Amino acid sequence: MLNAHLNFKLLEMCSKCGACFSICPSCVNLPGYDPRIVIKDILAGDWEKWLTSKSIWQCLECHHCLEICFQHYGFENAMTALRTIAAKRGIHPTQVKRGWDMFVKTSKLGDPALPARKKLGLPEPAKSGAEEFKKLYALLKEKKAKSGKTH
Amino acid sequence: MKDFAVFWGCTIQTRFPFIEKSTRLVLDEFKLPHRDIDGFTCCPEKSLINNIDHSLFVLTAARNVALADEHDCDIVSPCTGCVSNLATVKGELKYNPVEKNEVNSLLKEVGREFKGTAKLSHLVPFFHDVVGLQTIKQKMKKSFSGLKIALHYGCHMIRPSHALKNDDPLNPKKFDNIIRALGAESMNFPTKMMCCGQGLDRVDQHDLALFMARVKLKELKSLGADAMVLCCPSCFLQFDNNQYLMEKEGEKLGIPVIYFTELLGLGMGYSAEELGMNQHRSDCAPFIKKWEALLKKPDDEAIIENDLNTAGALG
Numbered sequence: 001m002l003n004a005h006l007n008f009k010l011l012e013m014c015s016k017c018g019a020c021f022s023i024c025p026s027c028v029n030l031p032g033y034d035p036r037i038v039i040k041d042i043l044a045g046d047w048e049k050w051l052t053s054k055s056i057w058q059c060l061e062c063h064h065c066l067e068i069c070f071q072h073y074g075f076e077n078a079m080t081a082l083r084t085i086a087a088k089r090g091i092h093p094t095q096v097k098r099g100w101d102m103f104v105k106t107s108k109l110g111d112p113a114l115p116a117r118k119k120l121g122l123p124e125p126a127k128s129g130a131e132e133f134k135k136l137y138a139l140l141k142e143k144k145a146k147s148g149k150t151h
Numbered sequence: 152m153k154d155f156a157v158f159w160g161c162t163i164q165t166r167f168p169f170i171e172k173s174t175r176l177v178l179d180e181f182k183l184p185h186r187d188i189d190g191f192t193c194c195p196e197k198s199l200i201n202n203i204d205h206s207l208f209v210l211t212a213a214r215n216v217a218l219a220d221e222h223d224c225d226i227v228s229p230c231t232g233c234v235s236n237l238a239t240v241k242g243e244l245k246y247n248p249v250e251k252n253e254v255n256s257l258l259k260e261v262g263r264e265f266k267g268t269a270k271l272s273h274l275v276p277f278f279h280d281v282v283g284l285q286t287i288k289q290k291m292k293k294s295f296s297g298l299k300i301a302l303h304y305g306c307h308m309i310r311p312s313h314a315l316k317n318d319d320p321l322n323p324k325k326f327d328n329i330i331r332a333l334g335a336e337s338m339n340f341p342t343k344m345m346c347c348g349q350g351l352d353r354v355d356q357h358d359l360a361l362f363m364a365r366v367k368l369k370e371l372k373s374l375g376a377d378a379m380v381l382c383c384p385s386c387f388l389q390f391d392n393n394q395y396l397m398e399k400e401g402e403k404l405g406i407p408v409i410y411f412t413e414l415l416g417l418g419m420g421y422s423a424e425e426l427g428m429n430q431h432r433s434d435c436a437p438f439i440k441k442w443e444a445l446l447k448k449p450d451d452e453a454i455i456e457n458d459l460n461t462a463g464a465l466g
């Protein structure tokens with residue numbers, strides 16, 4: 001399952017390198033956050049336990065590791081792959097689920113603050129594309145159901 | 152200069168309309184060909200949407216770019232996340248024709264097509280590269296000389312670089328160049344390039360988000376920064392709002408947080424109230440006060456000029 005998301009050859013290199021650890025803001029600041037261990041576990045086939053861990057959601061997707069990496073790969077790929085699988089199994093932080101629900105329902109993560117706009121003298125906000133978005137999302141789901149894909 | 156649609160994104164319009172205010176004032180004042188187009192949705196936010204459904208992430212972003220393609224205009228955004236997400240998808244589709252066809256077969260059903268002709272820029276590199284430092288300087292009525300400014304770039308202004316290609320992703324310069332052009336000192340400090348950490352707030356880890364905000368704000372306090380300047384609503388939320396929450400708990404860090412367009416607006420002569428800066432949660436008044444005092448002081452050049460033109464020691 002992880003194979004679909006990750007390049008194991010590049011991860012092998014990671015397990016010998018670790019160069020991005022010292023510039024990763026989460027590695028430096030958050031006790032217990034260490035993708036080096038996660039990558040070792042992935043390579044050993046022992047990654048299921050990470051799906052319920054807080055760590056995989058602590059990657060800030062800042063892409064610092066990607067940029068400093070000689071393979072242009074980065075720790076983040078391992079964390080993203082695990083988050084994707086966790087989310088598919090319904091294991092995600094409440095706020096991620098809330099954001100997702102709001103997005104698929106309204107096409108946005110919030111509505112323009114109208115009274116505040118008025119006070120500031122801002123023009124009417126442009127129309128949102130919610131209706132068309134919903135149509136597209138329905139089409140996408142239909143297409144996936146037909147092809148049997150889950151993502 | 153080609154017309155551009157401003158991509159405001161959800162966070163600015165939902166939580167920080169005053170950022171839209173200062174951005175519009177500045178764009179108008181520079182007479183830039185900006186417009187609003189109907190039909191944009193959330194970019195969408197990568198950390199929330201991509202983890203759950205990559206194909207919906209791609210389809211939504213492609214549709215947003217397609218709208219600008221149709222209007223034959225570019226996109227400029229005051230949100231780093233929006234630009235980075237849209238550019239990531241644009242880049243992905245450029246190099247993956249199969250995926251592009253799949254996306255377009257769906258978009259066709261609603262009468263649209265992703266071409267990817269619209270150029271995507273974040274406001275800061277746009278001002279640096281397209282407007283230009285010289286024009287910026289000409290528009291400024293007041294200098295920020297004598298002020299120490301700590302820039303926070305915002306990761307997604309410059310990364311991932313393969314999609315954005317607008318500055319050095321590890322050692323960017325453009326925002327600094329603008330700050331210096333405004334007369335201020337752009338500080339160097341150890342955590343300058345460190346991510347704000349706001350993402351932790353979106354995954355139910357508020358205490359850790361505060362922890363990350365504190366690391367940078369404390370450093371800036373000890374170095375005597377007059378303000379933090381940034382250009383991303385997520386980073387703004389992290390440093391303005393979360394700083395206020397810490398202050399409410401008795402931890403006073405006192406670093407004014409200023410949006411890029413607010414700083415430009417101040418320099419062009421707008422008041423903090425006109426720019427909506429009184430709606431920040433953390434107080435900007437100390438910065439304004441110090442700045443006004445500096446403006447009243449005659450600068451070195453004027454003092455020398457004065458000495459040369461008046462009766463000096465030699466009578």
Ligand code: SF4
Pocket residue numbers: 020023024025026027035058059060061062063064065066074075076079
């Ligand atoms: S993207 Fe994630 S893993 Fe990479 S440096 Fe940033 S926080 Fe660390």
Ligand code: SF4
Pocket residue numbers: 013014015017018019020021065068069070071072073074075
């Ligand atoms: S992501 Fe790149 S820099 Fe980081 S450990 Fe792996 S190979 Fe090294």
